[in-house]
Amino acid sequence: MTKKVSYVRTEMLPEQTPPLTAAGPIAWMKTNLFSSISNSILTVAAIIALYFILSGLLPWIFHSSWAAGSLNECRDVIKEAYGPDASGACWAVIRERYLQLAYGFYPPFPGGEMNGFAPMEGASLPGYFRPNLTFILMLVALSPILFSALPRKMLWFSAIYPFLGFWLLWGGSVWVPVMAFMGFVLAGLAFQIIGKMFGSLFGVIAAFVVPVLWWIALSGYAADMMQSIVPVGLLPIESSQFGGFMLSIIIGITGIVVSLPIGVVLALGRQSDMVIVKALCVGFIEFIRGVPLITLLFVASVLLQYFLPADVTFDKILRVVIMVTIFAAAYMAEVIRGGLAALPIGQYEAADSLGLDYWKATRLITMPQALKISIPGIVSTFIGLFKDTTLVSVIALMDPIGLTNNIRGDANWNGIVWELFGFVGFVFFVFCFSMSRYSMYLERKLKTGH
Amino acid sequence: MSAITDPPKGGFHLSMLIYDSRYRSMTIQIVTLMLFMLGVAWLINNAAENLARLGKPLSFGFLWEPAGYDINQKLIEYNSQMSNARAALVGLLNTLLVAALGCITATILGVTIGVLRLSNNWLVARLMTVYVETIRNVPVLLWIALTMAAIIHSLPQPKAFRGDNATASMIGDAVAITNRGVYIPKPVLHDGSLIVIGVFLLSIVAMFVFGKWAKAHQAATGQILPTFWIKLGIFFVPAILTFFVMGNPITLEYPALKGFNFKGGFHIRNSLIALWLALSLYTAAFIAEAVRAGIMAVSKGQSEAAAALGLRSSWTMNLIVLPQALRVIMPPMISQFLNLTKNSSLAIAVGYMDITGTLGGITLNQTGREMECILLLMLCYLIISLIVSSVMNWYNNSVKLKER
Numbered sequence: 001m002t003k004k005v006s007y008v009r010t011e012m013l014p015e016q017t018p019p020l021t022a023a024g025p026i027a028w029m030k031t032n033l034f035s036s037i038s039n040s041i042l043t044v045a046a047i048i049a050l051y052f053i054l055s056g057l058l059p060w061i062f063h064s065s066w067a068a069g070s071l072n073e074c075r076d077v078i079k080e081a082y083g084p085d086a087s088g089a090c091w092a093v094i095r096e097r098y099l100q101l102a103y104g105f106y107p108p109f110p111g112g113e114m115n116g117f118a119p120m121e122g123a124s125l126p127g128y129f130r131p132n133l134t135f136i137l138m139l140v141a142l143s144p145i146l147f148s149a150l151p152r153k154m155l156w157f158s159a160i161y162p163f164l165g166f167w168l169l170w171g172g173s174v175w176v177p178v179m180a181f182m183g184f185v186l187a188g189l190a191f192q193i194i195g196k197m198f199g200s201l202f203g204v205i206a207a208f209v210v211p212v213l214w215w216i217a218l219s220g221y222a223a224d225m226m227q228s229i230v231p232v233g234l235l236p237i238e239s240s241q242f243g244g245f246m247l248s249i250i251i252g253i254t255g256i257v258v259s260l261p262i263g264v265v266l267a268l269g270r271q272s273d274m275v276i277v278k279a280l281c282v283g284f285i286e287f288i289r290g291v292p293l294i295t296l297l298f299v300a301s302v303l304l305q306y307f308l309p310a311d312v313t314f315d316k317i318l319r320v321v322i323m324v325t326i327f328a329a330a331y332m333a334e335v336i337r338g339g340l341a342a343l344p345i346g347q348y349e350a351a352d353s354l355g356l357d358y359w360k361a362t363r364l365i366t367m368p369q370a371l372k373i374s375i376p377g378i379v380s381t382f383i384g385l386f387k388d389t390t391l392v393s394v395i396a397l398m399d400p401i402g403l404t405n406n407i408r409g410d411a412n413w414n415g416i417v418w419e420l421f422g423f424v425g426f427v428f429f430v431f432c433f434s435m436s437r438y439s440m441y442l443e444r445k446l447k448t449g450h
Numbered sequence: 451m452s453a454i455t456d457p458p459k460g461g462f463h464l465s466m467l468i469y470d471s472r473y474r475s476m477t478i479q480i481v482t483l484m485l486f487m488l489g490v491a492w493l494i495n496n497a498a499e500n501l502a503r504l505g506k507p508l509s510f511g512f513l514w515e516p517a518g519y520d521i522n523q524k525l526i527e528y529n530s531q532m533s534n535a536r537a538a539l540v541g542l543l544n545t546l547l548v549a550a551l552g553c554i555t556a557t558i559l560g561v562t563i564g565v566l567r568l569s570n571n572w573l574v575a576r577l578m579t580v581y582v583e584t585i586r587n588v589p590v591l592l593w594i595a596l597t598m599a600a601i602i603h604s605l606p607q608p609k610a611f612r613g614d615n616a617t618a619s620m621i622g623d624a625v626a627i628t629n630r631g632v633y634i635p636k637p638v639l640h641d642g643s644l645i646v647i648g649v650f651l652l653s654i655v656a657m658f659v660f661g662k663w664a665k666a667h668q669a670a671t672g673q674i675l676p677t678f679w680i681k682l683g684i685f686f687v688p689a690i691l692t693f694f695v696m697g698n699p700i701t702l703e704y705p706a707l708k709g710f711n712f713k714g715g716f717h718i719r720n721s722l723i724a725l726w727l728a729l730s731l732y733t734a735a736f737i738a739e740a741v742r743a744g745i746m747a748v749s750k751g752q753s754e755a756a757a758a759l760g761l762r763s764s765w766t767m768n769l770i771v772l773p774q775a776l777r778v779i780m781p782p783m784i785s786q787f788l789n790l791t792k793n794s795s796l797a798i799a800v801g802y803m804d805i806t807g808t809l810g811g812i813t814l815n816q817t818g819r820e821m822e823c824i825l826l827l828m829l830c831y832l833i834i835s836l837i838v839s840s841v842m843n844w845y846n847n848s849v850k851l852k853e854r
Contacts, residue, residue: 032570032572042574043573050573078558267544274475274479276480276483289788291831291832292806294806295824302824303824306496306821307493307497310499387590394796401595407726417603418599421596422590425589425596427586429587432586432588433583
């Protein structure tokens with residue numbers, strides 16, 4: 001028995017496009033910009049604000065002149081090109097002074113009289129050869145630390161780099177950094193030999209005492225002696241000639257690299273069961289965090305010399321680096337302590353139950369996890385430290401902000417403000433923003449959760 | 451059955467100080483303490499020798515000598531004949547002033563930006579992200595210098611207010627915004643003004659008492675009173691009534707253009723405004739991040755539950771999400787307030803006379819007492835930091851989740 005069916009569709013109909021209010025740009029605007037009355041008001045206000053900012057800023061940035069010798073010339077060029085009412089940026093000042101903003105008063109071709117040093121360089125080398133080479137080598141030295149895919153052997157170069165970089169920048173006899181490096185070699189040897197003979201504790205003590213004795217008593221003579229036998233050196237450059245972003249990077253990178261290990265030690269000290277060690281660490285951290293960096297820089301520039309014997313003098317940049325480093329280390333200690341405190345107590349107990357001693361448990365179990373948790377805090381401390389290097393302009397070092405005043409002092413560029421600040425700010429933004437992006441990459445890479 | 455090892459027998463050997471874990475930590479601590487004391491003694495000895503050699507042994511007598519310099523922005527009476535200590539106090543008050551103002555505006559701005567950054571309005575959220583990233587990745591010193599330059603170069607000079615073809619005008623004949631700063635009317639107190647002020651303070655107290663009572667009333671009876679309007683009434687009405695009853699005892703002194711500058715009224719200097727503005731904008735970006743992190747830490751179930759109860763979105767935010775987020779937000783916010791206070795020492799870059807400018811600046815240079823000035827300066831900041839952090843920690847504990 002068959003039933004008669006009036007109509008049966010035999011093929012599928014093509015899909016209809018969704019209504020305009022449910023998909024596509026209109027729907028997107030409806031949900032993201034105009035979902036309610038208050039949202040619409042916000043959107044309109046934001047568009048108006050954006051219009052005002054961009055309509056002021058963009059013509060100023062692009063109605064600019066890149067080729068002029070002075071501010072007045074700049075203004076004439078802009079008026080000629082964009083009409084009498086146009087006011088634009090005078091980027092010519094950046095074009096003229098970018099080398100100064102980058103290197104301060106560092107001589108581009110250190111040479112001339114050799115001052116008894118073997119001629120290692122001459123005018124045939126490209127300008128700013130030494131700082132540029134130092135910078136490139138710095139990238140090479142940092143890369144195995146930053147990216148684990150690179151061969152581990154490169155870390156040996158990273159270990160030598162601080163001494164090499166110091167020698168390239170400041171010049172002088174090559175034997176001074178070599179002998180300083182020898183101190184670390186001696187420390188390693190002392191740890192190995194004495195540790196084997198008398199036990200690891202004496203090894204550790206020897207590893208501290210031997211290099212200090214070496215640096216205080218012997219390394220200077222050894223360097224002089226070697227220099228008289230095999231004179232190798234670069235023309236020395238005074239610290240007062242350093243400046244610009246080069247100075248920021250020197251202070252920033254040294255501070256970053258040194259403050260992390262000191263911060264780890266301070267954080268461990270603060271978590272320690274030993275009352276006296278804990279009290280000393282807490283006191284140090286809270287004192288440093290309680291005062292502004294600027295007062296520590298005052299200490300570096302005027303007070304530090306009082307606390308040292310009369311015949312000992314420190315280089316000004318070195319003094320600043322020390323102060324910036326201990327400032328950052330105190331903040332770093334707090335960040336790492338947060339990481340240590342955030343670890344589940346089971347991790348500590350598990351390490352104990354495996355029979356690991358304190359240092360092994362710290363090195364293998366707790367510290368790697370704590371450091372991983374505190375990556376965002378560590379990187380923001382780094383960024384803060386790098387930004388804080390600008391404060392050295394207060395104690396008359398020529399960092400980029402200090403140099404802007406210097407450039408304004410030139411009669412040709414008197415009264416120029418926005419271009420210089422804009423440029424300096426932009427460069428800092430690029431550095432700091434890439435650091436924060438790197439920290440996000442690191443967090444993603446080390447993430448083990450689901 | 452368990453194996454109990456006997457405690458080690460026999461006498462005490464010197465090597466046990468190192469190899470016996472019962473004594474080892476004590477040995478390490480004592481050695482550390484001795485090394486630390488030796489180090490400190492060495493530093494102090496050096497300092498004493500160096501100071502004696504330079505003929506300026508440590509003494510704080512210079513604090514009571516006349517300072518000999520003027521301070522243009524001051525909260526208390528001061529002139530150049532007064533002592534260095536008084537100048538330092540003026541500076542300290544200036545530091546506290548800019549820190550307090552900065553903390554208030556940075557909080558308001560930061561919370562707003564942090565909330566807006568999470569808004570479902572795409573454009574506003576992006577704009578706020580750009581703001582936060584731009585501000586946070588550029589040094590604060592640059593922002594301070596930039597704000598100062600913006601004030602000096604883009605606001606009208608006082609002379610622009612003069613003449614028939616003046617290019618700038620005062621707001622309501624009372625407030626003048628110039629590139630030297632803002633001039634606002636200054637209240638002048640006459641007889642009976644104290645009563646008005648007293649009534650005003652009492653009405654503020656009454657407002658809080660009423661708020662507490664209204665809350666208890668609502669808890670007891672469920673009746674919701676129009677608290678906002680009643681509080682507004684308590685705030686304004688009694689003070690205004692007594693003001694007229696006492697016969698206008700408080701008058702305003704308006705700033706007026708005399709010669710090349712404004713006279714009369716309060717002069718808020720451009721350096722204070724630049725520092726305040728820059729510190730607020732800078733710290734607001736960090737507070738916004740703390741607020742955003744705190745709000746995101748409140749689990750989504752909470753706002754969904756609020757929606758299920760039928761609360762509208764502003765109530766959800768104010769009654770459900772923010773109070774819970776506050777616990778996460780408070781600790782980073784405290785450290786941002788402390789950072790703002792410490793960053794206010796950059797006043798030296800715009801010439802605002804805070805304590806770094808007076809005690810650590812002119813007094814130091816004039817007397818040559820680096821050691822004493824810088825030690826005192828550090829001590830002042832340390833005390834401020836400790837007070838702020840202990841007050842804020844007390845507050846933090848009071849809003850903390852009470853757990854078993």
